[in-house]
Amino acid sequence: MILPIIYNWVIIILRTCFSTISVSYLPVWLTLDYVSDLMYMIDMIITLHTGYLAQGILVKDLILLRKRYLRSKHFCLDLASLLPSDFLYFAFGIQTPLVRINRLLRISRLNEALDRMETRTAYPNTFRITKLMIYIFVLIHWNTCLYFVLSSHIGFGSDQWVYPNITDPEFASMRRQYFHCFWFSAQILTTVGNVPHPEKVEEFLFMIADLLIAVLVFASVVGNVGNAITSLRDRDNVFFPNHELVKAYLRSHHVSKELRERVNNWYQHLYINKKIMRENEILQQLPLHMRTEIAVSVHLPTLSKVTIFQNCEKSLLEELVVKLTPQVFSPGEYVCRKGDVGHEMYIIKEGKLAVVADDGVTEFAVLSEGNFFGEISILNIKGNKSGNRRTANIRSIGFSDLFSLSKEDLTDVLSEFPVAKRHLEEKGRQILTKMGMLEETGETEDGETEKLETKIKRLESNLEGLQTKLARLMVELESSNHKIQARVAQLELEVSELETQLPEDDGERERELGRGQGVGGEAEWEREEEGADIEALQEVDAARQNLSVLHCVLLNLKSHHSITLFASVTVPEVLSASLKVFLGFKNH
Template sequence: MIFPIVYNWVIIILRTCFTAIALSYLPVWLTLDYLSDLMYTTDMIITLHTGYLDQGILIKDLTRLRTRYLHSKHFLRDLASLLPTDFLYFAFGIETPLVRINRLLRMPRLNEVLDRMETRTSYPNTFRISKLMLYIFVLIHWNACLYFALSNYIGFGSDRWVYPNITNPEFASMRRQYFYCFWFSAQIFTTVGDTPLPDREEEYLFMIADLLIAVLVFASIVGNVGNVITSLRDRDNVFFPNHELVKGYLRSRHISKELRQRIDNWYQHLHINKKIMRENEILQQLPVHMRTEIAVSVHLPTLSKVTIFQSCEKSLLEELVLKLTPQVFSPGEYVCRKGDVGHEMYIIKEGKLAVVADDGVTEFAVLSEGNFFGEISILNIKGNKSGNRRTANIRSIGYSDLFSLSKEDLTDVLSEFPAAKRHLEEKGRQILTKMGMLEESGEAAKGEAEKVETKIQRLEGNLEILQTKLARLMVELESSNRKMQARVEQLELEVAALEVQKRERNVKGRENKWKAEEKKEQGTFKLNAFGCFI
């Protein structure tokens, strides 16, 4: 749909304003016109048969598709864009292509096309810039056509602002007319160069409108380009470690120049070769099953080369590939040293590593792409004479890309696959036996029995200590119970005594009250008798 929509947006206004171009190539324009109409019609038929999602389910039923499309605004707009307005040619003449202005109604379809392409392209930033340039071209093209039409209305060559007189052979050719107008329009929008000052009101209004549009266009260009640059910077910050922060830290800590140079070279190697060190952060927003599929497609062939993981079930390998961590080693850097405790195994993706002696000069072997080492150290195999320690010095010859798998990650995964754990341990014992690094079974069993006996004795001693502590606690508990019981009995006696005293005080109080009332009654009687006697 890009071709017919852009064609109509560019050619209809071109033929309307540049009549010479419209009449000179009329058979070509008519052919392209009806070819674009045919593509519009084909698009409607295809849309009528295009499924849609209803709550995540793809609907393909033709009846439902037809009903949905015919009752939508898209159908009305598509139908209006195909109305046979070409019959107006008989009324206005074949030189008035403006009768096909309804073909511009398909613009939303172009936006849909560009949005889908942007989500599917592998270079979205480049596509955004291209889409922006397309919009700018169409805008300048329309402005150039309107400028030429306005010049025709005012009069060619009537002043310095309009298009020069077309009677002049220098400005008479159609190609010169379009290029001059396009250049003049681009000058106005970009405000680059000196444009002639307008003389008429129409010219002033045209320039004012162009300058206002130029402000919006300039803001759009700056904003879109700024977004693209920001997206590129964000992508680099996610893909690669932030070099500036590390450099600032090294300067503040006064790190030696030699070490700083090595670190700068390491960063330079990452950027030049596009080494991605933060895969987990990049894919973090994807669902787990999609991350697993990506990791399987990228890392599973590499993991399958490891001897102990061959013949393992696929689900185990899918869990392990999510645990692989990319690492890059610089030239001369030691990956591991003899005697170090092994916490991870390594798989060589790119580069070469040398197995060197303790002097760091003598090389015993060279490991290249597809080789691996350290796989036995991440399996706690009983009887391993090395005690999970490194048995060799391995140094990177140049820049080497490795995948590491830690012992903790392997243990977590194997906890869910007990059969695979036994299988891997058996393979590891076979490898150690061939290397002569596995203790004899009798000695191993004897050592294991001694360890068990020691553990039993230690447990018995701990049990005796716990029993003594328990007996002491029981005695203390009984003593506390007796003291508590005596205290409770004493409190009960005190409470009973207080109740008796309270009861006695109440009885005495009532007796005193009765005596007082009796005396009062006797005094009243004597007074009355005496009074009567008087």
């Protein structure tokens, strides 16, 4: 939508004021006019199908989109800009392009499109300056056209301020007319002021209006250019450390010239090669998952070349890349020295480093892109004679880009990935074995420690299982306790009722039997009664013994002091004994 809007803002006023240009290229202008109208219509259709966000959700329903667009002010402006005002050509003539002035109502769409492009471009400052220059060009163009119209109204060549007489062949061409007027307007609006002095009232009013506009244009240009320069400077300060402050610090403390030159070379290398040292500060406003994805896309090629990470799962790499810190070392600078306390490991992104002897001359090996070192001093390998000390001298041959990973970050990451941890420790043991820095008993002690830890974990697991079972048994015990108490109370009640009812029933049966059998039968009945009494007394004594045992069990269960008694006299046995007593009473 940018091109048709700019076309109408430039060409309509041009054809209106410069009639010669309008007549000379009339077929071209008419074709471009209706092409721009067609693009206006296409823009309305696209806008009608463009989704919008409602509570963070993209709305794509065509009915809702149509309803929202038709109720907006953009639809009113778009519709007004497409009204068929070209029919006025029949009234005013085909050479009157001013009838299409309603096409200028789309200016809000131009601002919206430019703002959207500014947020998407990779060079926002350059785009911002370009947009400002487009606005200034359109403003000078309109002033050019109005100056030519005013000169025509006053009279060409009537004084030095207006456009010269067009009857002069030198000033009669269309190209000369436009460029002369454009140059005149540019001088006014850029506050150059090298123009003839106005003589008439119309000329004074035009100059006053132009000078006021020129002040605004000048302020806008200065402000936007200043903002662009400030943004560029802030970008450099974010991407690269502040070199000026460091140089001032070195001068104030009288640092040696050699060291200052090394610092300057380091800064120059960063700036020329666009080395970014403050990635975390640049990306800190982004969500964590976005920072992780950016770090993976930027640093994954380097990590994939590291042997210990080649077969690792993606989640491990995502954890590592966020914690990597970029560092740049100058030529001849030591990354680490033998015997230093190790706090981080290094991964080479770019450059070459040499493993040198203590004399700094003899080179044992050369490390290049994808190699890593320093992991031995931060892994706490059992049997390492050097402990957490560096085991070699590493010196940068040229400018080297490295990633550093601190001991704390590596420990946190590897705690979630035991396979990678064992692989890294095994690599460290192999290196220590080759160097003769690994104690012989280290592996045995490590194995014994692992066995002991395994046993402890197994015992802890068994203890947790036993505690769970004990808790379950205690709950069952409490439930059984309540049930037994209720059952004992019921049995005691039934036994007491049977004890009171049994003698009365026996006496009635004796009297009835005596009446029927006479004297002989009475003696026999007495003997039977005595035998039944003895059996009943034995049953009652047995029931009382069982009840006493049951009471003892209940007391022990309540106090939880005698688990042995509970184990020897179980609840089913007590219940069966009580039921036997009850059934015995029933039989008697």
